[in-house]
Amino acid sequence: MIDDIRLDSKHPLQHQLYQELSERILDQxxxxxxxxxxxxxxxHDLSISRNTVNAxxxxxxxxxxxxxxxxxxxxxxxxxxxxxxxxxxxxxKPVGAGMRLPPLPALPRLKSKPVEDASLPFQPGLPxxxxxxxxxxxxxxxHQESRRxxxxxxSIQGYQPLRRAIAAxxxxxxGVRCEEHQIIITNGAQQALSLLAEVFLQSGDNILxxxxxxxxxxxxxxxxxxxxxxxxxxxxxxxxxxxxxLGPARLLxxxxxxxxxxxxxxxxxxxxxxxxxxxxxxxWIIEDDYDSEFHFYNKPFAAIQGMxxxxxxxxxxxxxxxxxxxxxxxxxxVPEAVVEPVLWAKQISGGExxxxxxxxxAEFIESGQFTRHLRRMRQLYRDKWQLFQHEVTEKLGGLAQxxxxxxxxxxxxxxxxxxxxxxxxxxxxxxxxxxxxxHFLGEDVRTGLVLGFASASEREITQCVATLRSALAKQ
Ligand SMILES: Cc1ncc(COP(=O)(O)O)c(C=O)c1O
Numbered sequence: 034m035i036d037d038i039r040l041d042s043k044h045p046l047q048h049q050l051y052q053e054l055s056e057r058i059l060d061q062x063x064x065x066x067x068x069x070x071x072x073x074x075x076x077h078d079l080s081i082s083r084n085t086v087n088a089x090x091x092x093x094x095x096x097x098x099x100x101x102x103x104x105x106x107x108x109x110x111x112x113x114x115x116x117x118x119x120x121x122x123x124x125x126k127p128v129g130a131g132m133r134l135p136p137l138p139a140l141p142r143l144k145s146k147p148v149e150d151a152s153l154p155f156q157p158g159l160p161x162x163x164x165x166x167x168x169x170x171x172x173x174x175x176h177q178e179s180r181r182x183x184x185x186x187x188s189i190q191g192y193q194p195l196r197r198a199i200a201a202x203x204x205x206x207x208g209v210r211c212e213e214h215q216i217i218i219t220n221g222a223q224q225a226l227s228l229l230a231e232v233f234l235q236s237g238d239n240i241l242x243x244x245x246x247x248x249x250x251x252x253x254x255x256x257x258x259x260x261x262x263x264x265x266x267x268x269x270x271x272x273x274x275x276x277x278x279l280g281p282a283r284l285l286x287x288x289x290x291x292x293x294x295x296x297x298x299x300x301x302x303x304x305x306x307x308x309x310x311x312x313x314x315x316x317w318i319i320e321d322d323y324d325s326e327f328h329f330y331n332k333p334f335a336a337i338q339g340m341x342x343x344x345x346x347x348x349x350x351x352x353x354x355x356x357x358x359x360x361x362x363x364x365x366x367v368p369e370a371v372v373e374p375v376l377w378a379k380q381i382s383g384g385e386x387x388x389x390x391x392x393x394x395a396e397f398i399e400s401g402q403f404t405r406h407l408r409r410m411r412q413l414y415r416d417k418w419q420l421f422q423h424e425v426t427e428k429l430g431g432l433a434q435x436x437x438x439x440x441x442x443x444x445x446x447x448x449x450x451x452x453x454x455x456x457x458x459x460x461x462x463x464x465x466x467x468x469x470x471x472h473f474l475g476e477d478v479r480t481g482l483v484l485g486f487a488s489a490s491e492r493e494i495t496q497c498v499a500t501l502r503s504a505l506a507k508q
Pocket of ligand 1: 157158159220221222223224247288293321323350351352353358362363
């Protein structure tokens with residue numbers, strides 16, 4: 034007698050019965066060996082034709098769910114457990130478990146950062162989150178929030194008042210030659226790099242990258258499998274003379290105003306030589322101007338982009354350090370001919386930047402709050418930099434050597450230790466850092482720690498150096 038199945042006469046009965054029976058067998062409500070009613074009785078119980086029942090029984094037999102024995106009847110197959118649930122009851126298995134997926138492309142050597150570690154003090158790249166002027170930001174946000182024009186779609190290139198504000202800021206503070214129509218708003222520097230890879234690279238094109246260098250750039254630019262060619266550093270900046278021996282390349286990624294992570298600054302003659310080399314060799318320079326706002330004693334060198342007319346430079350910047358990483362807003366400044374292809378790439382990847390955030394940043398810049406915030410942060414980070422330098426020199430002695438330029442939000446401590454293990458151990462003490470060796474391409478690496486002091490309080494700076502001292506002294 035079957036009394037737990039209900040069929041709906043509005044839908045095909047054979048299909049419904051097949052579904053109902055196979056589900057019960059799969060989740061073992063009908064266990065292996067259980068006898069099913071003869072087709073005549075099943076048809077009677079469900080008020081359907083016997084032919085329909087016979088057709089379903091035949092299909093389930095053909096598929097191995099059921100078996101019949103002459104003179105005895107129809108049973109759930111004895112081997113059903115091993116046939117459909119190789120390792121446990123089917124009911125508890127996620128859909129698709131046991132299915133084979135096509136292989137994934139090779140993953141980068143270092144996996145993405147675990148999220149819970151991303152905002153620890155000393156995490157490189159992280160600004161001081163507590164020093165952010167949240168009240169005036171919220172007031173600006175609130176001011177923009179109710180504007181009807183910000184509720185729909187907008188230009189894929191980015192909110193025009195923001196592009197205008199960025200263009201004015203870059204012209205005066207960084208010497209960038211640009212008009213607002215050359216600016217493309219992106220979801221952080223990371224999206225800018227991905228878009229450039231999409232637009233510029235063809236298979237086999239080489240990419241030149243500083244070594245050591247910014248991993249985010251290598252990952253984004255290398256996403257299609259193009260060869261990444263390391264450019265060695267000389268005195269903590271990319272060695273322009275070495276370029277002649279590295280062969281042709283389509284893109285060259287660099288951080289000329291504060292080499293990441295080593296901190297060197299490319300001087301004027303080196304900048305000129307780099308641009309001339311790029312022009313001669315048909316290579317585009319990606320200039321990542323990621324923290325030029327935080328040079329503590331001297332005005333930073335003007336951006337390469339603006340130093341020479343028609344320099345083949347794709348300039349990028351981000352609000353991750355000057356405002357907050359969580360905003361996910363950055364920008365590209367590209368020659369006019371490059372705008373359209375980049376916009377196309379941005380459009381098809383659905384990478385619009387939230388309009389309300391863009392409008393809030395635009396007002397923040399135009400009202401002068403951005404400049405005031407930068408001035409305060411420059412002073413704050415300078416104080417932290419001095420304290421950190423002092424603590425490291427006093428307390429770490431010869432255990433690790435600071436690689437210092439008076440700029441930026443991070444400091445590299447070089448030393449002969451297992452930097453991967455030390456960085457992981459520091460996380461367990463509540464301090465973020467990245468191992469220097471992870472910034473190298475190839476096997477020839479140096480070891481050390483990259484420590485982002487901007488996000489740490491004075492107390493955390495002192496504590497972290499003391500913690501490091503105890504760890505390094507034991508080595
Ligand atoms: C060298 C460098 N460039 C750019 C960025 C900014 O990246 P994003 O705008 O994707 O947050 C960072 C962030 O840490 C960085 O270290």
